[in-house]
Amino acid sequence: MSLAYANGKVNKFDPMEYRSIIRIIGLLVALFSATMLPPAVIAVIYKDGGGTAFMQAFVMSLLLGLILWYPNRRAKADLRTREGFLVVVLFWTVLGTIGALPFVMSELPDLSLTDAIFESFSALTTTGATVITGLETLPKAILFYRHLLQWLGGMGIIVLAVAVLPMLGIGGMQLYRCEIPGPVKDSKMTPRIAETAKALWYIYLTMTVVCALAYYLAGMNLFDAVGHAFSTIAIGGFSSYDASMGHFNSPAINMICVVFLLMSAMNFALHFAAFSKRGIRLATYWRDAEVRMFLLIQLVLVMLVFLVLLGQKLYQSPEVALDKALFQAVSMSTTAGFTTEGFATWPLFLPNLLIFASFIGGCAGSTGGGIKVVRMTLLSLQGMREIKRLIHPRAMFSIRLNNLPVSDRVIDAVWGFFAAYALLFVVIMVTLLATGLDDVTAFSATAASLNNLGPGLGDVASHYGDINDVAKWVLVMGMLFGRLEIFTLLVLFTPTFWKS
Amino acid sequence: MSLAYANGKVNKFDPMEYRSIIRIIGLLVALFSATMLPPAVIAVIYKDGGGTAFMQAFVMSLLLGLILWYPNRRAKADLRTREGFLVVVLFWTVLGTIGALPFVMSELPDLSLTDAIFESFSALTTTGATVITGLETLPKAILFYRHLLQWLGGMGIIVLAVAVLPMLGIGGMQLYRCEIPGPVKDSKMTPRIAETAKALWYIYLTMTVVCALAYYLAGMNLFDAVGHAFSTIAIGGFSSYDASMGHFNSPAINMICVVFLLMSAMNFALHFAAFSKRGIRLATYWRDAEVRMFLLIQLVLVMLVFLVLLGQKLYQSPEVALDKALFQAVSMSTTAGFTTEGFATWPLFLPNLLIFASFIGGCAGSTGGGIKVVRMTLLSLQGMREIKRLIHPRAMFSIRLNNLPVSDRVIDAVWGFFAAYALLFVVIMVTLLATGLDDVTAFSATAASLNNLGPGLGDVASHYGDINDVAKWVLVMGMLFGRLEIFTLLVLFTPTFWKS
Ligand SMILES: [K+]
Numbered sequence A, B: 001m002s003l004a005y006a007n008g009k010v011n012k013f014d015p016m017e018y019r020s021i022i023r024i025i026g027l028l029v030a031l032f033s034a035t036m037l038p039p040a041v042i043a044v045i046y047k048d049g050g051g052t053a054f055m056q057a058f059v060m061s062l063l064l065g066l067i068l069w070y071p072n073r074r075a076k077a078d079l080r081t082r083e084g085f086l087v088v089v090l091f092w093t094v095l096g097t098i099g100a101l102p103f104v105m106s107e108l109p110d111l112s113l114t115d116a117i118f119e120s121f122s123a124l125t126t127t128g129a130t131v132i133t134g135l136e137t138l139p140k141a142i143l144f145y146r147h148l149l150q151w152l153g154g155m156g157i158i159v160l161a162v163a164v165l166p167m168l169g170i171g172g173m174q175l176y177r178c179e180i181p182g183p184v185k186d187s188k189m190t191p192r193i194a195e196t197a198k199a200l201w202y203i204y205l206t207m208t209v210v211c212a213l214a215y216y217l218a219g220m221n222l223f224d225a226v227g228h229a230f231s232t233i234a235i236g237g238f239s240s241y242d243a244s245m246g247h248f249n250s251p252a253i254n255m256i257c258v259v260f261l262l263m264s265a266m267n268f269a270l271h272f273a274a275f276s277k278r279g280i281r282l283a284t285y286w287r288d289a290e291v292r293m294f295l296l297i298q299l300v301l302v303m304l305v306f307l308v309l310l311g312q313k314l315y316q317s318p319e320v321a322l323d324k325a326l327f328q329a330v331s332m333s334t335t336a337g338f339t340t341e342g343f344a345t346w347p348l349f350l351p352n353l354l355i356f357a358s359f360i361g362g363c364a365g366s367t368g369g370g371i372k373v374v375r376m377t378l379l380s381l382q383g384m385r386e387i388k389r390l391i392h393p394r395a396m397f398s399i400r401l402n403n404l405p406v407s408d409r410v411i412d413a414v415w416g417f418f419a420a421y422a423l424l425f426v427v428i429m430v431t432l433l434a435t436g437l438d439d440v441t442a443f444s445a446t447a448a449s450l451n452n453l454g455p456g457l458g459d460v461a462s463h464y465g466d467i468n469d470v471a472k473w474v475l476v477m478g479m480l481f482g483r484l485e486i487f488t489l490l491v492l493f494t495p496t497f498w499k500s
C-alpha cells in the first residue's frame, strides 16, 4: 500500500493538544465523581452500610479530576479528528478504572482489583457480565451503582455513536454524518458534540423515566424499577438478582423489557427525528431500512425460538413458550443479556443461535452492541451485488440504502470493520483457550464481550467469577474493543497514529 | 440495489445450451468411468476380492456417460460465463455421486448410501473426512480408489482454480486472469481450459511421481507410497491407516509430506512459470507476495506450536517436538488434515489454533482449501488502509499486490467472499447443532468441511462414522461450497441466475 496523495496538514501531536486532552479528561473525571453520590444517598436511605466506599471514591475521583484539570484549564485547543480517537478511548478507560474504586473499597462484595476492574468496565461498556454472585446479599448502594454505571455508559455510547463515530468515520458510520442533530458542516468537534448530547439526553432520560414507571406499575418496587430501567435502556443487562429478570417471573415485566429493549436498540437519531415535533411520527421508523431489517430479524428469531420450544414441549402452554421465546430472543439479539429461568437448559442449538444473533446486535446509534444491523444490511446488499456481478459481469450495480446510493468508501469501511471484528474474535478466543478455558466457554465469552452481550455458556453461563484473571483482562479488552467499534481503539496501536 | 446500466446480451438458457452442457457432462462421466479400472486391477494383483464392485461401477458409469453424451453429441454451443457455473457444479456433484457407486456396491466396507456419498464427496473435494474405521482391514482396491479419487479431485481443483474461476471472477480471482497460461483475450472457455489443463497436468503428475518416489525411498511400500503421494499432492489427507501418517512413525516421511504439502499449497500457475524454462527458477516463488505471506504464516504457526509443545514438555526431546509441530502445523494449515499420534491429546488451544489456521488455507490456484492466503492478504491490506484513512481522512491510498494496483472490483469480490464464507459457516454450524451435535463437534466439523480440511475435534476427531445422517448431508454441502469457492454454487440458488 502506498500514500498516493495526501491533502491537508499532517502533524505530530503538540504539547498544547496533549494538555487540552488532559483538561477534558480532568473535567470528565471531576464530573464523573458525582456518580458516587447517588449510591451514597441510597446507602443512607437503606442504612446498608455501603456508603463509606462511595464517599471515599467521590473524594478521590473529584480530587484526581481537579488535579488533571487545574494546570491545563486554559489549554483549549480545538479537537481534530485524530485527537478525537484519543479522547474517546481515554474517556472509557479512565472512567472504567475510576468506576472500579467503589468495588475495590467496598467490604461487600469483597472484590480483587481484577474483579473490580472487570465489573466496572462490564458496567460502563453496557456488557453486563458480572463476577459477583449472591447479588441479593449486597448493599443496595452497590446494586444501584452497577445499574447507574450501565446507564451512564449507555448515554456515553449514544453520544459516541450518534455524534462522534460518524465524524471519525469508524466502520462506515460516516453514512450518518448528515443525520446528526446540530450544525452539519462544522469540523470542530466540541460544540457539536455538546449540542447533540443535550438533545439525546432528553430522549434518553424520557425513555428511562417511562420504562421505570412501566416496571413499577407492573409490580416492581421503586428501587428495582429504576435500576432495571437503567440497565434496560442502556441494553446493559445487569440485574439486582442472580436470577436476572427471571426473578420477577412476570410476563408483563418481560413484555415491558422487550418493548424498551427494541426501542433502545434503534438509532437514537431516529428517535430524535420522530420525537422532535408534536407527538411521535411512527412513519419515521418504518421509513428507515435499518429499523425494518432489525424488526424482521427479531421476528424471525422469535418465531424460530418459539417453534423449537413448542416442538420440544419445554413449557406447559404456547403462551408461556411465546413469553419465553420473545423475551429471550430479544434480550440476546439486542445484546441486553437479561435471562429468565430455563434458558441455560434449552436445547443446545438455541443458546448458540441467540449468541450468533448477538453478532448482528442493535442498530447503529443505539445502546445495543454487536456489528450492527446497518452493517449487516450493507454486507448482504454487497453479497447480492457480487452474485449479480458474477452473472452479469459487464453490468454496473449500485448499492442503495433508504433510496440513497452508498459510497464505495462506506462499503470499504464496513468490510474493514467486519474483517477486524472476525480477526479480533479469533485472537481473543484463541487467547482464552490458551489460558485454559474450554471451547464452549471461550467461544461464548468472546462473543459475549465483543458484542457487549454479557452472559455466555459453559463456565460463564451465570457469572464470570470462576475463570482465571488473565481471561478476565482479555475479556475487558474485548468489551472495550466491541464498545469502541474496534477501530477507535485499534488505531491507537498503530505507529501511523502517533508518528506521522 | 438497482441495475443502473447493463451492457451485453442477457438471455435465458436455450435448449441448445442445455444439450451442450449435458454433452460435456456425459463425456466427463464416460471418461471418469476409467477411474474404476485401476482399483479393479489392484484387486486382481492383491487378490482382495474387491474387484467386482469396481467392474460394475465401471460399466454403469460408462453406460450413463454414453447415454448422456450420444443424443447430444452434435450440440456444441460455446460455453459462456453463466454456463460455466453450471458445468463446474455439475462436474463435482455428478462425479461425486458416481464416485460413490463402488462404496455402495462393495461388501467391505458395508456403507449406507449416505456414507458412500459422504466418502465420495469427501474424497473428490479433497476434504479427506472419512466415515470408515478399520482401514487396515479393507480391500486394497478400496484404499487405492480413495486415494485416486482425491488425486483426481485435486487435479480438478487446480484446473478450476487456475483456469475457470478467474474467468468466472469468483471471489476476486479475476486477479489471476492475466497469469493463466494460454490465450488470454479469448472469451471462449473450452479451448483455453483444455490447454491450461494439459500444462498443469504435467506439473501435477511430475510432483506426484517425485513425491511417491521420496515416500518409497523413505521406507513406505510401493502401494502406500503411491497412495499417499496421491493424497499429499491433492492436499486430501486420506490415509490407508486409521493412525494416518502417524502409522509410519517416521520423521523422514513427515518431512517429505511437509515439503510436498507446502509445494502443493502454492499456486500451480506459479509452478508453471517457474518450471517452464530450463530448470526451476526459485526467484519466481519469492517474488510472489502470496507465497511470501504463506510461508510467513507457516513459520509463525510452526514456531508457536513448537514453543507450546516445548513449554508443556509433551515430548522427550526438542527434535521430536519440532517434528510433531512442523508436521501438524503444516498439515492442518494447508488443509491436508493428516495427523500423527498425540495430536488429539495436545492442549486444547493448539488443535483450535490449527483449525482456525485452516480458514486461511493454501494459496489460490493450489489444491489447498480455506479462504486462501491471497484473500487474507488483501483483507489485511484493506484493514490497514481503513486505519490509515481514519487517521488521514482526506488522503487517498491504493492497495497494491506484487507492485500492481488491485482494482476495487477485486477487493469488493474478496469482501463478498469473506462475508459469504462467514455467513455459511454460521448457517452450517447452527444446522449441525440443531441436528444434535455438541458445540465442539459442530464448530470443528463445520470448519473441517468448509475449509476442506478433514479431521475435526470432539465426536469427529478421528472419523465421521458416528454422527447422524442429516449432519453428514449438511457436511457434504459444506465441502462442496468450500471447494467451489462458495459463489460458484451459491449463484445457482439465485433466481437471477435462471431467469434474467
Ligand atoms: K449487555
Ligand SMILES: [K+]
Binding pocket: B126, B127, B128, B235, B236, B237, B335, B336, B337, B452, B453, B454
Ligand atoms: K484435506
